[in-house]
Amino acid sequence: MADSASLDHQNAHSSNGALSQGAQDLQPGQQPPLSPAQDGLDRAVDSVVQSDIGVSTLLNRLKQSIASAKDFAGFLKKRSSIEEEHAQGLKKLCRTSSEGIRRPDNRQGSYLLQFDEVTRIHERMAENGVQFALSLHQMNEDLVEMTNTVERGRKHWKQSGLNAEKRVQDAQALLDKAKLRYDGLAEEYDRARAGDRQAGKKFGLKGPKSAAQHEEDVQRKLQAADSDYASKVQSAQGLRQELVSSLRPQAVQALNDLIHECDSALTLQLQKFASFNERLLLNNGLCISPLNTADGQGPQQGKSLREVIRQIDNEKDLKQYLASYGSKAPPRPTEIKYEKHPTLAPHQQTPAPQMNKQYGAPSSHHPQPLQQQPPHQQAPPVFPTQQGPMSGQLPPSLPQSQSQQPYYQQQQQQQHNMHNQPLPQQPPQQGYPPQGYGPPPHLGGGPPDGDFNGATRGPAQPPFLQGGPQSTPSPTTTSSGPPQLPPSQFGGPSLQQQAHQHQPSTPQPPSQSQPLPAPGASGDLPPLKPVFGVSLQQLFDRDESAVPLIVYQCLQAIDLYGLEVEGIYRLSGTATHIQHIKAVFDNDASRVDFRNPEHFFHDVNSVAGVLKQFFRDLPDPLLTTEYYPALIEAARIDDDIIRRDSLHAVINNLPDPNYATLRALALHLHRVQQHSSTNRMNAGNLAICLGPTLMGSNTGPNIADAGFQVRVIDTILKNTYQIFEDD
16 A cells, blocks of 8 residues: 555656646756745645646636636626717717708808818818727637637547546545455454454355354455455555556646636737727827928828817808899899978979978979068078987987077978879878888877867976977988888888878877976876886787887887997886886876987886886786796707797797787897997897896795796897798
8 A cells, every 4th residue: 555655656756747747847057946935836736736626726727717708708798889879979970960061041151161171171080980890890800719619629638637536536446445345354364363253153055164164255255355355455545646647747738728728818808898989089189189290291191170260261261151132132222312392392493392301292293482581590400311120319309499480380380282282192201201200100299280289298297208300310311201110020001001100190199299397206106097007918918019119119219229238137227217217108198209309318227127027017928828838848958950940939929918028028139239249138148138037036946947038039039030030
């Protein structure tokens, strides 16, 4: 037994395998001696590898390598799919953006060209992403194939190596069993030979055996057991010798090779993964910013993204866009001139007095001679020329003097003479000469033609409540009625309706032109026709005007005198002016005319304050409580086009007075923001000032929606002509 154990020990040291043999071959003169720590580690590795647990330990280590390779292969597969999805999505985005930018409703010119270049840069980046995804996919397939191969090798060597170990273990077990039987029979033979009969008599078929017979029988069995034990020892020695010298080193070497192969392949794929990432980032960086030489001598690789964007010329694009409409632009209108009607032309060379432009006689094909006045009594009122309704430089009212009375009396006499003669029918004139900026006909602000005797305009009457023909000259005038802002903005009468209303008629009752109290006495004005705190529907039913008269007058005043006032709608007016204006409007809004700045004390900020106060005092906000949730829900939409269309749909459902008033206000605010370079009030600032006022945030949880209220008004002001057609 001792000889067999020493033999096993010698065989184990003689078959150290590839791990220790290589180190022993390289030691003489080729490498420095191993450090004690490294030498101790190698000895520990040899002792484990050459032991009975060597094969099973290597199998477990190979299993870990395979699992790690499979995990990284799964990571590569997932990363590949993500990169491919991102690249394909980027390509699709570039394609749709390139198609969308060419629509007529988008900018053209340099912006279109440079945006195309931006999309091409992104397409190249997307192509880099596709190549990166393909590389990762190929790495995943290589790892999967390698792990399958290593897995098959592990199964083979697991079966062969463990079977060899098991055969040796089985032979050792049989050897131990034979040895036990052999030792037992040897002890029994020794007792039988010594004459020990304590075990009892042995009986055979022919009766009890004698001591000699028993000894002989035990000796025979001992010889058979000895022979069996010797054969088992010989067999176990052969199997162990084969295991230690051949089978175990082969299994250990094969498992070592598989482990090295799996680990090396995994490390290689990790290195390739790092290299592919670097290449992806480098290629994308070169797409965004190519490496062009500063002197221009080397090959140029294209423009960088920054250079492409810098080449967008906004000014050139704007000029090209405007120039493209040159063929569609209408010819410039001729200068507006005053043309006297033939019926009023003098028959002599002496200058004839001009007729009052507000209350001139109707035209006729049969002019009548006019009574001549002394030269000092023939000076007609002066009407300076204005360029348009946006001008705010209008002179104050021209005072009536004693020297002008004969002129008006002469004018009345001319009208009387012409009225006493039959006049032929004449089609309405297409052009209208200038006239005074009187109040609109439907507001009843001035006296009718010829009613000067009843319209006293002494100094006791405040200019705020006067609406005579000499208030202020008008930028845009007609011959048959006072100038108005576009009727589509305020719902006012047309020029033909104004002309019809200003035909000569019988004098009005004196009550229509009586002077009202001065500003100091505004507290005594009774609220005959209150407008503050009254709903828009009630005002519409009472005054038969879709846009309330107070809104019309305030918008008109700000259009004339406030478009270039810095901070309009943001700065507060004078409290006493605001209270006086409110009292006058509550007394009778139809007698107010804001075309003369003296009527609101030259304080246009107070006019804006009155208008905001009117909207705040409405029982139901301008945009109504009913549609408030729908407007806030539309304001939560991030897409500008969808949000605009959603608000447009809600606004179309507003009641008629609310819609008409909102339309007039929106068009007016659009004109205000067009002067934002002067008044500093763009769409955002106007929305902040007017959002809570028009949406109604004074009560309830609406205060939490202040940001969305401002967004509603801001969207309306930025899309005024898309929501309200400017007809």
